[in-house]
Amino acid sequence: MADASVAVDIGGTxxxxxxxxxxxxxxxxxxxxxxxxxxxxxxxxxxGLARKLGDARMPVGVGFPGFIDLAGTVxxxxxxxxxxxxxxxxxxxxxxxxxxxxxxxxxAAAWGELCRGAGRGGGGLAMLTLGTGVGGGLVVNxxxxxxxxxxxxxxxxxxxxxxxxxxxxxxHGCLEAHASGTAIARKAREAVAAGEVxxxxxxxxxxxxxxxxxxxxxxxxxxxxxxxxxxAGFWLGVGVxxxxxxxxxxxxxxxxxxxxxxxxALLAPARRACAQRVLGAPSREPPPLRPGELGExxxxxxxxLLTRLEAAG
Amino acid sequence: MADASVAVDIGGTxxxxxxxxxxxxxxxxxxxxxxxxxxxxxxxxxxGLARKLGDARMPVGVGFPGFIDLAGTVxxxxxxxxxxxxxxxxxxxxxxxxxxxxxxxxxAAAWGELCRGAGRGGGGLAMLTLGTGVGGGLVVNxxxxxxxxxxxxxxxxxxxxxxxxxxxxxxHGCLEAHASGTAIARKAREAVAAGEVxxxxxxxxxxxxxxxxxxxxxxxxxxxxxxxxxxAGFWLGVGVxxxxxxxxxxxxxxxxxxxxxxxxALLAPARRACAQRVLGAPSREPPPLRPGELGExxxxxxxxLLTRLEAAG
Numbered sequence: 001m002a003d004a005s006v007a008v009d010i011g012g013t014x015x016x017x018x019x020x021x022x023x024x025x026x027x028x029x030x031x032x033x034x035x036x037x038x039x040x041x042x043x044x045x046x047x048g049l050a051r052k053l054g055d056a057r058m059p060v061g062v063g064f065p066g067f068i069d070l071a072g073t074v075x076x077x078x079x080x081x082x083x084x085x086x087x088x089x090x091x092x093x094x095x096x097x098x099x100x101x102x103x104x105x106x107x108a109a110a111w112g113e114l115c116r117g118a119g120r121g122g123g124g125l126a127m128l129t130l131g132t133g134v135g136g137g138l139v140v141n142x143x144x145x146x147x148x149x150x151x152x153x154x155x156x157x158x159x160x161x162x163x164x165x166x167x168x169x170x171x172h173g174c175l176e177a178h179a180s181g182t183a184i185a186r187k188a189r190e191a192v193a194a195g196e197v198x199x200x201x202x203x204x205x206x207x208x209x210x211x212x213x214x215x216x217x218x219x220x221x222x223x224x225x226x227x228x229x230x231x232a233g234f235w236l237g238v239g240v241x242x243x244x245x246x247x248x249x250x251x252x253x254x255x256x257x258x259x260x261x262x263x264x265a266l267l268a269p270a271r272r273a274c275a276q277r278v279l280g281a282p283s284r285e286p287p288p289l290r291p292g293e294l295g296e297x298x299x300x301x302x303x304x305l306l307t308r309l310e311a312a313g
Numbered sequence: 314m315a316d317a318s319v320a321v322d323i324g325g326t327x328x329x330x331x332x333x334x335x336x337x338x339x340x341x342x343x344x345x346x347x348x349x350x351x352x353x354x355x356x357x358x359x360x361g362l363a364r365k366l367g368d369a370r371m372p373v374g375v376g377f378p379g380f381i382d383l384a385g386t387v388x389x390x391x392x393x394x395x396x397x398x399x400x401x402x403x404x405x406x407x408x409x410x411x412x413x414x415x416x417x418x419x420x421a422a423a424w425g426e427l428c429r430g431a432g433r434g435g436g437g438l439a440m441l442t443l444g445t446g447v448g449g450g451l452v453v454n455x456x457x458x459x460x461x462x463x464x465x466x467x468x469x470x471x472x473x474x475x476x477x478x479x480x481x482x483x484x485h486g487c488l489e490a491h492a493s494g495t496a497i498a499r500k501a502r503e504a505v506a507a508g509e510v511x512x513x514x515x516x517x518x519x520x521x522x523x524x525x526x527x528x529x530x531x532x533x534x535x536x537x538x539x540x541x542x543x544x545a546g547f548w549l550g551v552g553v554x555x556x557x558x559x560x561x562x563x564x565x566x567x568x569x570x571x572x573x574x575x576x577x578a579l580l581a582p583a584r585r586a587c588a589q590r591v592l593g594a595p596s597r598e599p600p601p602l603r604p605g606e607l608g609e610x611x612x613x614x615x616x617x618l619l620t621r622l623e624a625a626g
Contacts, residue, residue, distance in 0.1 A: 067592075067593060075593060075596075075597070076593055122461070124461070136559075138559065138560065140453050140454070140456075140458055141453070141454065141456050141458065143453075143454050145453055145454065145560055145561075146561075147437075147560055147561020147562065148435070148437070148561050148562060148563040148600070149561055149597065149598075150561070151557075151558075151561040151592065151593065151597065152559065152560050152561035153559070153560075153561075154558040154559065154592050155558075155559055157555075157558040157592045158471070158555045158558055158559050159473050159551055159552075159554060159555045159558075159590060160472050160473065160475055160555075161474070161475050161476075162473055162474050162548075162551045163474075169592055171554075171589075171590050235475075238472055238475050239472075241472060241484075242470075242471045242472045242473075242555075243559070244464075245464075245467040245468075245470040245471055245472075246449075246451065246465065246466070246467065246468055246471050246556070246559060246560075247451065247458055247460055247465050247466075247559075247560075248458075248459070248460020248461050248462055248463070248464040248465035248466075248467075249460065249461060250461040276484075277472060277484050279380075279464065279467050279470045279482055280380060280388060280389055280464060281483075283388075283389075284388070284462065284464065285462075287461070
């Protein structure tokens with residue numbers, strides 16, 4: 001038990017938590033709503049979870065949905081805007097009375113997949129989490145890449161189509177603007193509006209045409225949905241090739257709700273687009289593009305295991 | 314002298330060599346033509362230089378213009394195609410009788426600028442070398458990023474404009490296709506052909522309109538040349554923002570002949586484009602975008618200093 005840690009994954013609406021053993025096993029997994037309010041309420045919720053789940057000496061690892069600088073201060077948080085500027089990590093350490101590691105949630109997921117998931121044994125990987133947006137995490141030479149300001153790994157915001165669709169970040173043509181769940185939904189709505197969707201397609205009749213409608217229709221073989229997922233997958237592959245040319249990772253792991261829902265309808269076109277674009281193709285093998293293995297627990301497992309690293313170094 | 318090393322920078326037409334002291338000072342710098350022929354001739358030339366310049370125990374560091382895998386085999390070499398498949402590093406070790414480190418030439422330049430140039434003290438950087446193509450090198454968490462196959466750092470082939478201009482690698486819209494000397498020349502020729510260049514511009518009258526004609530005309534204030542350099546600089550800035558969002562480097566260093574010639578005519582528009590696109594802008598500072606400080610010696614200094622790293626472990 002001395003090697004276990006408390007892991008907390010803060011989301012915009014829910015906080016997931018559990019205990020992560022040294023081998024990456026997640027125990028006592030639970031969820032509760034993210035408290036309304038600001039820093040004080042969040043610190044109270046997390047310290048309460050740590051007391052309830054762990055013993056008093058267990059380190060605490062936290063994944064946070066935003067940009068945390070190297071001093072542990074929240075620099076941006078699209079879904080928790082009240083926390084921008086909050087000294088989250090120091091306040092959590094004071095509240096919990098133990099060492100607390102706070103990283104971006106996709107960074108935590110990347111570490112989880114590296115240690116116990118689809119990136120096991122590789123010493124590095126690039127992770128993309130496809131949901132409302134596209135999160136990212138990068139592990140190079142066995143270490144999480146946090147960058148000069150803690151802002152590294154935002155692989156959803158590599159620019160692959162300058163001047164292309166508007167991204168939530170304000171730029172045009174980011175990977176996120178072509179391959180997120182939001183982008184998939186936008187492509188579907190545009191196809192319906194342009195009269196490109198068959199009358200019998202679930203896309204044509206959906207009252208609220210979100211990304212999950214497209215992935216569900218694709219899973220049932222709807223051709224229009226599959227075409228949209230193939231388009232998003234194509235752009236995912238362009239982004240993956242760009243990442244491969246920059247960092248040549250042992251593996252690229254794709255997780256997140258949109259990816260899990262779409263599966264090979266998204267990944268197979270991505271592999272094709274990547275294989276054509278990776279430098280040295282066709283003689284060089286493209287990086288393996290794999291679905292995540294830890295699902296929604298990747299962030300918790302990674303956050304827990306990252307505390308071991310902090311303690312060691 | 315025990316801490317010095319022999320450094321060799323193999324180019325498509327010339328081999329530069331010298332002795333690099335522990336502090337990065339380059340001595341006994343000289344050049345000779347790259348031998349015609351294959352591996353045996355190249356090994357003979359490099360071993361000859363090592364014997365002439367160093368003592369028998371000095372390690373040898375080599376920058377090579379292509380992709381060298383982690384076993385030291387040449388996997389691609391656009392300007393020395395006869396060497397593809399050659400076990401360069403093991404053959405050089407056998408020939409020299411000492412440890413030989415062989416890396417991509419832009420990787421060597423990145424290490425040089427990190428240790429003794431524009432990236433000093435930062436612990437990391439992204440380097441772009443703008444010449445006929447765009448080379449790249451990446452240092453993260455104090456270590457050169459070589460990747461799973463030795464193919465990392467090809468920052469000229471991040472894709473920023475999918476479907477855009479054809480790149481020498483066969484893809485469309487790579488950074489190299491917009492910001493290399495070759496791309497600058499292509500943009501100039503296209504502008505002349507489209508009748509967009511003033512009759513009095515040196516671009517309109519050049520017999521052989523290469524990139525250096527554009528940079529020279531830009532240095533004299535020619536408006537058409539400056540517009541072309543600003544366009545290339547804009548795309549350079551898009552690529553730099555993409556790199557910043559992926560790895561958040563302490564600095565981005567731009568070297569190579571095209572960059573040195575164009576200077577601020579290229580870098581100022583690049584800084585503007587990057588500042589608008591880096592995630593978290595305008596509250597986050599964009600990465601410092603700096604010209605290289607070591608010029609054409611960056612690769613030699615880096616290749617020499619990399620041998621110290623190899624020796625250390």
